[in-house]
Amino acid sequence: MPSTPSPVYRRALLALIALQCLLILAFVLRGLGAPGPFGPRLPAVQGDTLWLESHGALHQFNSDGKRLRRIDLTALGLTSPTSLQFTREDNVVWTHDESRVHRCDLLRHTCIPIDLPDLSDRRDYRWVRVSDDASEIVVSDASRHRVLIYRRDAATGRYALAQKHADDLRFPNQTLQVGPAMWIADTNHHRIAQIPDALQNGQASASRTNFPIAHAALRPGRKFPFAMALDPQMRLWVLVAGPGMAKADLLLMDRHLRPERVVAISPDQNPNAIALFQQHLLLTDMTGFTVHRLDLNGRALAPFGDEAFRSELVAAQSRARWTDRLPSLLLGSICVLLLPGLWLAWKAGELRQLQGTAWRARTRTPAGSGSNAAPPAPPAADAPPRSSRAEPLAPSTPCAPPARGPVTVVKALAGSTRARRRALLGTQLVMALVLLALAYWFWPMLYGSDCAPGEACPTWLRWLLLAFPLFPLFLSAGVWRRLKALESVRIGTDGIQVQVRMGARRYKAPAHHVTLTRQQLLIGRHMVPLRLNGTPLFDEEALRRDIIDRLPQLNVHDGVWSHGGLVHYWRFAGWQGRAVLLLGTASVLFMVWANLQ
Numbered sequence: 001m002p003s004t005p006s007p008v009y010r011r012a013l014l015a016l017i018a019l020q021c022l023l024i025l026a027f028v029l030r031g032l033g034a035p036g037p038f039g040p041r042l043p044a045v046q047g048d049t050l051w052l053e054s055h056g057a058l059h060q061f062n063s064d065g066k067r068l069r070r071i072d073l074t075a076l077g078l079t080s081p082t083s084l085q086f087t088r089e090d091n092v093v094w095t096h097d098e099s100r101v102h103r104c105d106l107l108r109h110t111c112i113p114i115d116l117p118d119l120s121d122r123r124d125y126r127w128v129r130v131s132d133d134a135s136e137i138v139v140s141d142a143s144r145h146r147v148l149i150y151r152r153d154a155a156t157g158r159y160a161l162a163q164k165h166a167d168d169l170r171f172p173n174q175t176l177q178v179g180p181a182m183w184i185a186d187t188n189h190h191r192i193a194q195i196p197d198a199l200q201n202g203q204a205s206a207s208r209t210n211f212p213i214a215h216a217a218l219r220p221g222r223k224f225p226f227a228m229a230l231d232p233q234m235r236l237w238v239l240v241a242g243p244g245m246a247k248a249d250l251l252l253m254d255r256h257l258r259p260e261r262v263v264a265i266s267p268d269q270n271p272n273a274i275a276l277f278q279q280h281l282l283l284t285d286m287t288g289f290t291v292h293r294l295d296l297n298g299r300a301l302a303p304f305g306d307e308a309f310r311s312e313l314v315a316a317q318s319r320a321r322w323t324d325r326l327p328s329l330l331l332g333s334i335c336v337l338l339l340p341g342l343w344l345a346w347k348a349g350e351l352r353q354l355q356g357t358a359w360r361a362r363t364r365t366p367a368g369s370g371s372n373a374a375p376p377a378p379p380a381a382d383a384p385p386r387s388s389r390a391e392p393l394a395p396s397t398p399c400a401p402p403a404r405g406p407v408t409v410v411k412a413l414a415g416s417t418r419a420r421r422r423a424l425l426g427t428q429l430v431m432a433l434v435l436l437a438l439a440y441w442f443w444p445m446l447y448g449s450d451c452a453p454g455e456a457c458p459t460w461l462r463w464l465l466l467a468f469p470l471f472p473l474f475l476s477a478g479v480w481r482r483l484k485a486l487e488s489v490r491i492g493t494d495g496i497q498v499q500v501r502m503g504a505r506r507y508k509a510p511a512h513h514v515t516l517t518r519q520q521l522l523i524g525r526h527m528v529p530l531r532l533n534g535t536p537l538f539d540e541e542a543l544r545r546d547i548i549d550r551l552p553q554l555n556v557h558d559g560v561w562s563h564g565g566l567v568h569y570w571r572f573a574g575w576q577g578r579a580v581l582l583l584g585t586a587s588v589l590f591m592v593w594a595n596l597q
Contacts, residue, residue: 009348016341020334027330038320039286040313043275044093046086050277051093052284052291053081055316058093058106059309063278066306075109078102083128094130094137101128101137116150117161129175136162140172140184147172147184165195168208173226183228183257185238186210190223192238192257213240215251217262222249229276231296235260237281239274246270250283252298263298280304289317357540358558359516359548408546409492416537417483424483428476435469486537489528491521495550500528512553515568522568525577 040054049068050061058076060069073079078097085094091106099120104111119126119139127140137150137159146166150159165172170188177183180197194209213225221242228238234255241248248271250263265271269292271283282304283292290313291304303310345351485503492499499508500523507523515522519531530537548554557564569577 005347005349009344010350013341013344013348013350016337016344020337020341023330023334023337027327027334038316039289040284040291041272041286042081042084043273043277043282043284043291044084044086045275045277048278050275050282051084051086053084054289055312058084061305061309065304067309071106071109076104076106076111078104078111082125085128085130087130087134088132089134094128094134096126096128096139099124101126101139114159116148116159118148118164120144127172127174129177131177138175138177138182140175142171142173142187145169145171147175169193174228176228176230178230178234183236185225185228187224187226190214190225192225192228192236192253194257211253211257213238213251213259215259215262218249218251219247225251227272227274229274229281231276231281232279233296237263237274237276239271239283248272250274250298263294265292265300289313289320358518359544360556360558403495405495405550407492407494408550409490410538410543410546412487412489412537413539414487416535417486417532420532421480421483424476424480428472431472432469435472439465439469486529486532489537491528491538491543491547493547493550498523498547498551498554500526502528509572511551512555513572514551515555515557515564515572516548517557517562517564518559520565522565522572525569525573527565 038055040052043050043052045051046060048063052059052061053073056073058071058073059067061067073081078095081095081097083096086092087094093104093106095102095104095111097111100113101116101119102111102113114137116137116139119141124141124143126142129138129140130136135152139148139150141148144166146164146169148161149163149165151162152159165184168189169184169186171186172193173185173187175182175184182195184193184195186193189210190213192211192213194211196208213223218240219242222240224241224243224245225238226241226245226248228236230236236253236257238251238253239248240251247267247269250265250271252260252263254260265283268288269283269290270285270287271292272286273284275282275284279296280301281294281296283294285292293301293304295301305313342351488501488503490501492501493511496511497508498511498514499506500521501507507526507528509523513524519529521528521530530543548556555564555568557567566581569581573580
């Protein structure tokens with residue numbers, strides 16, 4: 001008799017499973033609550049000082065790069081702003097955060113959201129520019145491909161939508177007010193759009209001028225302008241990114257917005273914003289945790305910022321690297337814990353249940369055949385001597401064919417799949433909620449994103465995204481119906497034929513064309529489960545007595561790792577079974593060959 005497993009192993013296995021669940025939960029929470037960018041970004045000039053956002057705070061610097069002030073974003077109630085803008089008011093910054101434009105008082109550490117009509121509450125990317133007297137707010141609603149101009153009413157102090165530019169724009173980013181005209185970085189149209197003052201005031205007769213971004217020195221794929229700065233010589237410095245909006249090149253355009261030259265910067269740099277400060281160009285590198293500084297001729301200078309600020313950037317970069325490695329560490333820990341989990345499951349007897357038991361009892365050794373058994377008795381004295389030659393065997397009598405007898409039927413146990421069906425419903429419900437949440441958050445990205453450079457995604461693709469969470473529900477409904485049908489399975493035999501009824505379907509075959517493994521019964525091209533992960537679906541004693549023991553001609557494969565299924569499909573499933581086996585073998589060989597290549 002096998003010994004009973006110690007309960008200690010089962011408790012350790014449960015503790016290990018709980019630890020893996022906690023790691024999976026930590027992985028999910030890490031994905032949902034991942035912090036925003038750590039490095040420097042959003043440079044904004046206020047008089048003789050420069051502000052930028054980096055590692056969770058706003059930093060103010062003087063002209064020498066010495067930090068004057070630091071304000072945490074949490075103190076202002078901000079999470080991940082997308083733009084910073086200063087006006088003539090001291091200690092007041094305008095920013096866009098969490099789908100709203102805010103006016104923040106840096107002395108009182110308070111931010112007040114501004115009510116702007118026709119702006120959705122979704123967390124879209126927007127660039128905000130405010131006039132010096134705060135009478136006008138320009139919002140680049142990039143994901144909706146439009147630029148909105150709001151003007152303040154002198155009597156009420158509220159902002160009203162004065163102008164909307166939505167024609168022939170694809171992902172507009174930064175805007176500049178240059179004299180009476182407004183310049184827009186029309187990112188996915190690969191150009192700078194110039195809107196005259198007359199068109200801004202609603203005169204339809206005025207026309208817009210477009211200046212394409214094209215230069216032979218730009219690296220391949222660099223054609224997406226997104227950030228720009230104007231120097232005192234009225235030249236425009238433009239950051240031109242690749243398709244992934246990363247590793248941008250720096251393009252210089254003359255006063256007539258004609259590409260002049262490409263300024264060489266390190267290919268390792270990943271600038272995300274540009275600002276002109278004290279006759280220097282500042283390029284913030286959010287992933288490299290550096291504020292690069294160039295003169296107006298494009299020559300690289302020492303990085304911007306004092307020693308204390310650069311030390312904080314080094315520490316923040318180290319934290320960011322570990323944060324990026326956290327998902328890999330969590331997944332690696334989960335995989336490593338599978339090995340001791342398998343060992344504990346084996347010691348606790350859980351794997352033994354998955355193996356099942358042999359259907360036919362093996363021939364047992366007689367009781368006296370052990371090592372302590374008595375030696376065989378010597379031959380009698382009068383016994384004839386044995387010949388050393390082998391005597392010819394008598395011809396064997398052929399076995400009589402199995403006779404047809406009464407029909408015996410075994411039914412599946414009622415409620416044998418109830419727990420599995422309930423677990424399936426709970427799992428699929430959670431999966432559907434997760435997929436619906438993902439579709440909700442990805443909807444604006446698919447709505448505004450381009451499926452190809454300069455080409456909008458078709459409408460049917462957005463509706464397909466909404467229908468995507470329904471596909472797992474349809475699949476789970478089919479699995480649920482199959483599990484429910486397993487409780488109605490009946491297996492019957494008359495000693496010669498085997499017949500299976502599963503719902504409205506019936507499968508019938510001679511017993512010598514039916515294969516039995518530890519987990520399933522194979523009849524023709526069909527498979528009838530007998531155990532689900534070791535849990536019996538039938539009364540196994542009745543199945544042995546009324547079905548298996550009556551069919552000695554049954555093809556029984558009682559091994560734990562049996563190839564009976566492959567043999568059955570090759571011999572008894574017809575040309576369809578052989579085609580499936582050949583196709584599967586060819587697929588495996590192709591994948592092995594592809595990996596070796």
